[in-house]
Amino acid sequence: MATAIAPEKPQQSLKDKKRELYREAVLDAAERVFGHEGYEATKVQRIAAESGVSLTTLYSVFESKWEIYRAVNRRRLDEVMHLAKGIFDDDASALETLIAGTRMQLEFFMDRRDYTKMQLKEVTAWSTIELLQSPEQVEGLGVGLEYFASLFRRGMEEGDFVEDDPELVARMVIACQQVRLAKWMEGGCKEDPEQLIDASIRHLLRSYCKPERLPSALKTAGLEAAA
DSSP states (O other), X not given: OOOOOOOOOOOOOHHHHHHHHHHHHXXXXXXXXXXXXXXXXXXXXXXXXXXXXXXXXXXXXXXXXXXXXXXXXXXXXXXXXXXXXXTOOTTSOHHHHHHHHHHHHHHXXXXXXXXXXHHHHHOSOTTOGGGXXXXXXXXXXXXXXXXXXXXXXXXXXXXXXXXXXXHHHHHHHHHHHHHHHHHHHHTTTOSOHHHHHHHHHHHHHHHHBXXXXXXXXXXXXXXGGXX
16 A cells, blocks of 8 residues: 655745744844833834845834844743753752752843843833733743742742742842842952852752751762862
């Protein structure tokens, strides 16, 4: 009996490829402009000029500045959520996952300085959902808070962390990350990223680990020599 041959998937048309290239160029440019000028002060014409496309071409891809702003946030949210999925390990403790997650999140924001500058300029408190502008930001913070709270909750059950309100602790951790990143940006990003990340993790562990578990926690994070 002859085997049926599945139809080949149609190749992406040249028009679609060009549209995708325009889209990425606009998002890259918008991230820079929003980071420098802020959402309210940014003009669509400025984004078009920065991206190297005409205003007509830009509007053929995005209908408005608000749509561009949401797309910038969606792109980065999808990226960080993909990175977060790679951290979860069924065999890892909550402490190990929290250390890896904190390192990943700080590396993410320090590698994407324009996006971080954009968030610091537009959102006064990362730990407060009510102050966020776009649905994508609300979703991102909600997922982040739930992620950290679940790790602290499990870490308390495993005996590594002091008993406290996991949701409150999650908000405090994210707020501390915002302060560290803001100070790093204000200093011209001169501080070595690895040193900043190590300092952040050391502060986190010293703040929330049980005293008797702190030495082993620092060793897990590779920070025992600096303790």
